[in-house]
Amino acid sequence: MQAFVDGLIGRGAVPAGVPVWAVYLGAMLVFGGVVVFGFVLPIAGITTWVERRIMGRMQSRIGPNRTGPIGFLQWLADGIKNLLKEDIVPAAADAPLFKLAPYVVMTGFVGTFAALPFSSALIVADLNVGILYVTAVTALVVVGILMAGWASNNKWSLLGGVRSAAQIVSYEIPAGLSIFPIVLLTGSLSMQTIIARQGWAPWAWNLFENPFTFLAFFVFFISALAEGNRTPFDLPEAESELVAGFATEYSGMRNLLFFMAEWGNLYVIGAIATTLFLGGWRIPWALADAPVLRAVLEFATFFVKAYTVGVLLPIWLRWTLPRIRVDQMMTMCWKYLVPLAFVNLLGTAAWMVVFPAGVPAVRAALVALVAVLALAFLWRVRFHVRNARLTRRHLSFNPLSTARVPW
């Protein structure tokens, strides 16, 4: 990024009298705007449509299919509707905090994109403390949620805010502890260095480095789900108990900002998991003489991985699992994930001492294990599909599927 701007200055694309810091600032604002409006907002919006379509199919429904081809423009319609709605501030609310809260949440979420890589060349700022910055700036979300819960002056909101604070603070510990093994292996906090250490092939990913990083991925994923307030950890906005939790009193654009942050956060989860464990943007070819093609391929690789792990998988989990109780959530964090994360950290450290060069056989075994588990899973899916076919006669709720004509 800085190299690109320096190149512009060197080639004389910037008028001579402008100070360098002003050019940097302008470039940062322009690039940040492009990332936010050209990538973050559409991704968050389209994800709402993707989620509703997948949810529909998983519940034997169709989902939104009227707005545009297969309902694709639904997210635009919903966004415009929300923007045009009245912005209500309850009389008893703490107005300044109430109005500020959505922006704090949004800042915490959009701020991560400053250090998230898109390809080897496309990154706003390759900070040398990248992953630390990302975890730190994500913690800003909890401030905003607590602020919203308090300022709404509503019991549901307050309970939602308090639950969210307890949840996010608790789950940052296993999430942080699961990042450490990768940092140990890489010897750097920079996102690009972490990716550069891994290869394009699955067996060269950090995920399969040793059994401990393999477990760390799952600990990280579960903790990230809890930090993103996703089912089965959506206690802060549990519809059946708290109406909409901390967002109960919000309407119009402020409500939209909360939900944009929620759905956008999914991509952030996926991007972090991809960077740390799944080989990031690595592609098999060097393509040194075709930088544009290379950037496109790397971006596509990264995006597909991040979207699958961060968006599609949590959506799938959300419509499969019921919400867990508060005490179960805490038990899971402190009794299961935290000890497991410590085992992973110490195990990885010991592994690095014993096998400084890594063990290719272990990598191969882990990849084989995942392949076998995936096949077993597909076999199980096949079982359920056949099971459904067998019983469809008895379970048919759709009158058109049998098309009985009464007389």
Next chain:
Amino acid sequence: MGLGAYLRNIKDAVVTIADGLAVTASHMIRKPYTVEYPDRLPEGIRVQDTLPFRYRGMLEVDLEICTACLACERACPIDCIVIEATKDKAAGGLVMTRFDIDMGKCMYCGLCSEPCPTGAIHHTPEFEGADYSLESLVRRFVKTPVVAYKPKKTGEVDPAIKPILDRGLRYVSEFAKSEAGGDDA
């Protein structure tokens, strides 16, 4: 909690969640059950034609087989049925001058069709009953005075009426069958 139970908890969580995911994944490759009523139905299919025989839609009366026994009028809990019938020796029995059902009041409970001896009053699968005025929801079945149906002593049935009577009796008997606890599948 021992280590064994601890590890078993983790194993149980992983296995049960994986099976749940398999169920939802299987739904992704199954057809949704949704019927896109009313504007995206499959070609040539009316939803009304696919509903069960005893679906409780709009009420209808087959005057050809109505005996004017007033059982339905008495059964109606909200008095939405009004029947006027007078004895007329010259015409050969009861003459109905009025058989009105106020569909605006009807709550589709089906109590009127239960005591009907011939199945003359019955629900149809028609459910699209919206209209612009309350008056037009009153269905007047008697246009001109009509002689009530009276079974012949010999037991034979007029061939013109037979299909209507058969259908009515089927309506009555299907209800009786399911009440008897039989297999209605």
